[in-house]
Amino acid sequence: MxxxxxxxASERIYxxxxxxxxxxxxxxxxxxxxxxxxxxxxxxxxxxxxDNDKNIYLVRQYRYPIERVTLEIxxxxxxxxxxxxxxxQRELAEEVGLAAAEWKPLLTFYSTPGFSNEIMxxxxxxxxxxxxEKADDDEFxxxxxxxxxxxxxxxxxxxxxxAKSIAGIMAATCILQA
Amino acid sequence: MxxxxxxxASERIYxxxxxxxxxxxxxxxxxxxxxxxxxxxxxxxxxxxxDNDKNIYLVRQYRYPIERVTLEIxxxxxxxxxxxxxxxQRELAEEVGLAAAEWKPLLTFYSTPGFSNEIMxxxxxxxxxxxxEKADDDEFxxxxxxxxxxxxxxxxxxxxxxAKSIAGIMAATCILQA
Numbered sequence: 001m002x003x004x005x006x007x008x009a010s011e012r013i014y015x016x017x018x019x020x021x022x023x024x025x026x027x028x029x030x031x032x033x034x035x036x037x038x039x040x041x042x043x044x045x046x047x048x049x050x051d052n053d054k055n056i057y058l059v060r061q062y063r064y065p066i067e068r069v070t071l072e073i074x075x076x077x078x079x080x081x082x083x084x085x086x087x088x089q090r091e092l093a094e095e096v097g098l099a100a101a102e103w104k105p106l107l108t109f110y111s112t113p114g115f116s117n118e119i120m121x122x123x124x125x126x127x128x129x130x131x132x133e134k135a136d137d138d139e140f141x142x143x144x145x146x147x148x149x150x151x152x153x154x155x156x157x158x159x160x161x162x163a164k165s166i167a168g169i170m171a172a173t174c175i176l177q178a
Numbered sequence: 179m180x181x182x183x184x185x186x187a188s189e190r191i192y193x194x195x196x197x198x199x200x201x202x203x204x205x206x207x208x209x210x211x212x213x214x215x216x217x218x219x220x221x222x223x224x225x226x227x228x229d230n231d232k233n234i235y236l237v238r239q240y241r242y243p244i245e246r247v248t249l250e251i252x253x254x255x256x257x258x259x260x261x262x263x264x265x266x267q268r269e270l271a272e273e274v275g276l277a278a279a280e281w282k283p284l285l286t287f288y289s290t291p292g293f294s295n296e297i298m299x300x301x302x303x304x305x306x307x308x309x310x311e312k313a314d315d316d317e318f319x320x321x322x323x324x325x326x327x328x329x330x331x332x333x334x335x336x337x338x339x340x341a342k343s344i345a346g347i348m349a350a351t352c353i354l355q356a
Contacts, residue, residue: 003240003247003318014191014199016215019293021192021199026242034316037194038243039217041293062181063291064204065216069181070291077292109339111290113241113248114255115197115219118290120341138212140181156349161287163298163341170348171334 003029005036018042018077019116041111041118045088046075046164048106048148048172049098049125056148056169057096058160061141071144071154072162073169075120084121092125093133096143101127107171111164122168124175148173181207183214196220196255197294219289219296223266224253224342226284226326226350227276227303234326234347235274236338239319249322249332250340251347253298262299270303271311274321279305285349289342300346302353326351 009025020040028034049057058071076091078084085103092098104124111118135141146154152173155166187203198218206212227235236249254269256262263281270276282302289296313319324332330351333344 001318001320003238003320005240005242016201017213019215019217021217023194024242028316029240029318032316035195036242037197039197039199039293044292060181062183062207063288064183064202064214065293065295066288066291066297068291070288072291075292107334107339107344108336109341109344110241110244110248111341112294112296113244113246113250113340114222114253115217115243116290116294117243119244138206138210140179140207142179142181152352156285156352158286161285162291163287163289163345166285166287166349167341167344170352171344173352174330174334174348 001029008033037115039116041116042080043078043119044075045078045084045091045121045123046073046168047088047092047123047125048073048168049092049096049100049128050148051128054148055145056151057098058144058146058151059095059141060144061139070162071160073165075164085123088121088123088125090133093131094135095141097130097132098128099131100125106168106175109167120164122164124172148176179207183207186211215293217294219294220258221256221297222253223256223262223269223299223301224251224346225266225270225301225303226251226346227270227274227278227306228326229306232326233323234329235276236322236324236329237273237319238322239317248340249338251343253342263301266299266301266303268311271309272313273319275308275310276306277309278303284346284353287345298342300342302350326354
């Protein structure tokens with residue numbers, strides 16, 4: 001069965017700082033019409049930064065949309081035209097103050113394909129050394145270093161509640177065990 | 179350090195079918211101001227539906243925002259006032275045509291806390307039997323049954339690229355092995 005939905009019309013609703021919103025009219029596989037709301041996002045990276053003692057780095061920060069402090073793996077949005085690896089290197093330096101000798105793409109996935117095109121590029125960074133870059137002016141965060149195995153346990157018991165972090169930590173755990 | 183950001187002002191930009199958008203002015207921990215774009219979402223459920231032979235059910239569907247067909251675990255939005263478990267039971271019946279004797283909450287997480295409040299309630303459903311309910315008129319999907327271990331391998335090799343599905347499949351794999 002062809003599941004494709006085809007755009008009939010598109011209305012720009014909002015052009016913002018970190019996202020845009022549009023509402024499209026689409027043709028469904030059965031020929032009927034429906035509306036689709038799409039949050040346009042530039043894409044992002046996230047990083048499992050693993051040191052020689054099998055610790056990873058987490059970032060504690062306030063997430064305004066959910067009105068909570070979260071623990072997440074380091075992550076950030078792509079600047080316009082930026083390569084995911086370049087972005088990951090920048091974010092690791094800005095958020096955690098680290099550079100890495102080895103970078104390996106682990107996974108690429110969509111955060112919430114039902115309403116947004118945000119794509120997430122997940123990297124494994126090893127061979128870590130100090131390398132501080134200036135962070136964004138409006139980002140306030142604390143760095144937490146925990147064993148990867150403990151991070152996996154934290155995800156399973158609900159102490160880490162961010163989808164990309166859970167996916168990344170669990171995937172890295174499986175890949176590194178294999 | 180207190181990381182909290184406090185709302186100063188809020189502007190409603192869009193009230194839609196599956197999401198709303200607002201833009202807030204906030205006070206940062208250092209006293210400066212910043213703007214925050216927030217996609218309001220009613221929350222959702224997702225289901226690891228595991229049969230007696232350790233197969234799980236995946237849904238193949240077209241995701242308009244990313245213009246791709248994806249493989250995901252069954253999932254759906256909460257109706258207004260709906261309990262997550264009720265929603266999960268409804269979605270499993272509508273999307274996969276199954277009911278479950280046992281329901282267990284596995285994880286609760288945020289899909290993309292940087293710009294949305296969407297919360298995802300993940301359940302493990304076992305003791306499966308046929309139970310078809312009528313699906314949404316604008317949903318077209320195909321059901322795929324695969325061994326849980328194969329689903330985990332698919333996530334790791336990029337054949338499943340949906341964050342909640344990767345998080346759920348990897349977490350269920352770990353929990354069921356323990």
